[in-house]
Amino acid sequence: MNAAPENVYLPQAAILDRVVAEIPEVKTFYWRFADPAAQEAFRRFRPGQFAQVSLWGAGEFPASLPPSPTEAETFFTIRQVGSVTTALHELRPGDQFAVRGPYGNGFPMEDYHGRNLVFVAGGIGLIPLRSCIVYALAHRDHYQRIQIFHGAKTPHELMYVDNLREWARTPGVECHLTVDRAADGWDGHVGVVGSLFKRPGVSVPMDNTTAFVCGPPIMFRFVIRDLLAMGFEEKNIVSTLERYMKCGVGKCGHCCIGVAYVCVDGPVFTYQQIRKLGEDI
Amino acid sequence: MKARIVARPDVLRIVDLLRADGREVLAPFRGRGRDTYFDTVTDENRGRIELHLPNPYYPPKRYVLPPIERLLRVERKNGGYEIEPTYAEPRRAIFGIRSCDVAGIHHLDRFYLGRDYRDPYYEKRRRHLFLVNFVCTDPERDIGEECFCLCTDTGPAARGQFDLQLMDLGDEFMAVAGTPAGEALFVHPIFHRGTPAHIARRRAILEDVRRRFKTTTSWFAAAIRYVSQGGVPEKTWEQIGNRCLECGGCTYVCPACTCFTVSDRPAGPDTIERVRLWDSCALSGFTRMAGGFNPRRARHDRRNRRFFRKLAHHFIQRELAMACVGCGRCAAVCHGDIGMPSVVEMIRRAPKEAAPA
Numbered sequence: 145m146n147a148a149p150e151n152v153y154l155p156q157a158a159i160l161d162r163v164v165a166e167i168p169e170v171k172t173f174y175w176r177f178a179d180p181a182a183q184e185a186f187r188r189f190r191p192g193q194f195a196q197v198s199l200w201g202a203g204e205f206p207a208s209l210p211p212s213p214t215e216a217e218t219f220f221t222i223r224q225v226g227s228v229t230t231a232l233h234e235l236r237p238g239d240q241f242a243v244r245g246p247y248g249n250g251f252p253m254e255d256y257h258g259r260n261l262v263f264v265a266g267g268i269g270l271i272p273l274r275s276c277i278v279y280a281l282a283h284r285d286h287y288q289r290i291q292i293f294h295g296a297k298t299p300h301e302l303m304y305v306d307n308l309r310e311w312a313r314t315p316g317v318e319c320h321l322t323v324d325r326a327a328d329g330w331d332g333h334v335g336v337v338g339s340l341f342k343r344p345g346v347s348v349p350m351d352n353t354t355a356f357v358c359g360p361p362i363m364f365r366f367v368i369r370d371l372l373a374m375g376f377e378e379k380n381i382v383s384t385l386e387r388y389m390k391c392g393v394g395k396c397g398h399c400c401i402g403v404a405y406v407c408v409d410g411p412v413f414t415y416q417q418i419r420k421l422g423e424d425i
Numbered sequence: 426m427k428a429r430i431v432a433r434p435d436v437l438r439i440v441d442l443l444r445a446d447g448r449e450v451l452a453p454f455r456g457r458g459r460d461t462y463f464d465t466v467t468d469e470n471r472g473r474i475e476l477h478l479p480n481p482y483y484p485p486k487r488y489v490l491p492p493i494e495r496l497l498r499v500e501r502k503n504g505g506y507e508i509e510p511t512y513a514e515p516r517r518a519i520f521g522i523r524s525c526d527v528a529g530i531h532h533l534d535r536f537y538l539g540r541d542y543r544d545p546y547y548e549k550r551r552r553h554l555f556l557v558n559f560v561c562t563d564p565e566r567d568i569g570e571e572c573f574c575l576c577t578d579t580g581p582a583a584r585g586q587f588d589l590q591l592m593d594l595g596d597e598f599m600a601v602a603g604t605p606a607g608e609a610l611f612v613h614p615i616f617h618r619g620t621p622a623h624i625a626r627r628r629a630i631l632e633d634v635r636r637r638f639k640t641t642t643s644w645f646a647a648a649i650r651y652v653s654q655g656g657v658p659e660k661t662w663e664q665i666g667n668r669c670l671e672c673g674g675c676t677y678v679c680p681a682c683t684c685f686t687v688s689d690r691p692a693g694p695d696t697i698e699r700v701r702l703w704d705s706c707a708l709s710g711f712t713r714m715a716g717g718f719n720p721r722r723a724r725h726d727r728r729n730r731r732f733f734r735k736l737a738h739h740f741i742q743r744e745l746a747m748a749c750v751g752c753g754r755c756a757a758v759c760h761g762d763i764g765m766p767s768v769v770e771m772i773r774r775a776p777k778e779a780a781p782a
Contacts, residue, residue: 150545151545152542152543152545153496153497153510153545153546154508156508157505157506157508178505200499200501200689201689201697203687203689204687205715226715226716227715229715238504240505240506242508361718386714387712387714388711388712388713388714390685390686390687390701390704391685391687393541394540394541394542395536395537395542395544395683395685396684396685396686396687396704397684397706397734398684398686398712399712400706400734408542
């Protein structure tokens, strides 16, 4: 746990450096804290943690941290979906907003040492998993096989295409892509993410493997069903949950599901834990 | 704990002492009909303070957690923003806070000041708050139809967490100090040493009052067990949920409810205020995310959230007490008769009724 500042609700000024369009409605915002000391302290976050992002006048929202702490730059990848994310999308480089965090438990990357890692991401579900993938690749010796399965509705909606290309070229990493509807000369696989597991030439290791699943609710349900049918144990399937949050520090009550506060007890949970929480994912 | 005796005509002198010490003193007053409320004591209204009266529907929680509280003031300046936290650190005393509400504030203390993060706004409002607890001894005026502090073990006499506790012995009051700050008041000549007879009288009154409660049984232990072990039939949760009108009233009068939302609002041409407001898990938008996805599907999911949060063993362990102090306010305001005592009873009976004949 990072040392708590005196006022946990006080965000610090952040400056937007540049914006990169990813897919329709989704952009990556590269930013840094105005105060270099704050930037230095923040960069010690763990993969899977999140931050609270303030757009003055619009409000605050929780955002996954897609960068790995092993990378130099800090950024958010955000879909424009409500009033606060719209305010972020309207910012221009040089504009100020504010950030506080990091919060949440993050992925216990040390617990996965010596294991195979299988990442299964549907659409923008790749955003929170990106941190974990980049971190694992930066500490390649600690992990066995690394497989990435990523699916999107159309080829235009595959996330982080530069990263996907790079990962596909990296020795010891398998990167499998699929789309629901082929378009514009797509010659890859067509089908839901789970259908990739059964493709010829694909073998998903079951023993000593942790699977990371993130994506829209329907994709999540089907991938979980597939993994369980393949013989995965519930405790070896990991995901990160999103909830409406106002504080990020276990006080406002909005993200409390079952007996867990997603903000402080999560957002990373095993499927074994998620199943007991008793809400839709 | 040290105790002293105060003559009946001198009891409001305690209010004067606290005011002379530079404190804003909040005390209970009677409005029209059943209405009672806490208000700031002034020279003008001091004579109208009443000690024996129905506990106000609005708990004194708002003195540590206001319904609307400014957190930050943000001013646009030179292309950037100046962010300034806006703290309030008043010196206050609540004179005549009931034992249930003392337990409520103690619960908020553990929730907002415990675990990984401390809430700085709560901490500052709480730091200089002096609590003068008043023991409910009059079955007609003090104890309402819905009071069930006997079942939550929070009353009628708080066992701690107050600075000073007053109990009506008839012609005199007994004052018990709960903190060094409370004991410091005893140097004033209105406080006299008591006799063993006073202690005997206190015991006798408490013994009698315990038998005068109207709602005598609320079987929390059984309800907690069923809720924690998943033993409440889905049908029972639905029945409870179907009686909820989603007005949020129960959460607004609850001395132990903690949920809030945060909102930005303009406070001038170049100024924004970030405020927090009480929120309620009974309301439909409580968990709805941007884009419209709401993970709590069925209405009874969110309507019952409140009871699960207050009764599940996991949270009781986490906060060292259940988040219900037996004040009975939710029972008094609920139009669907699903205040805590009714729900405890429905849950307690459910498994038996659901069992095959």
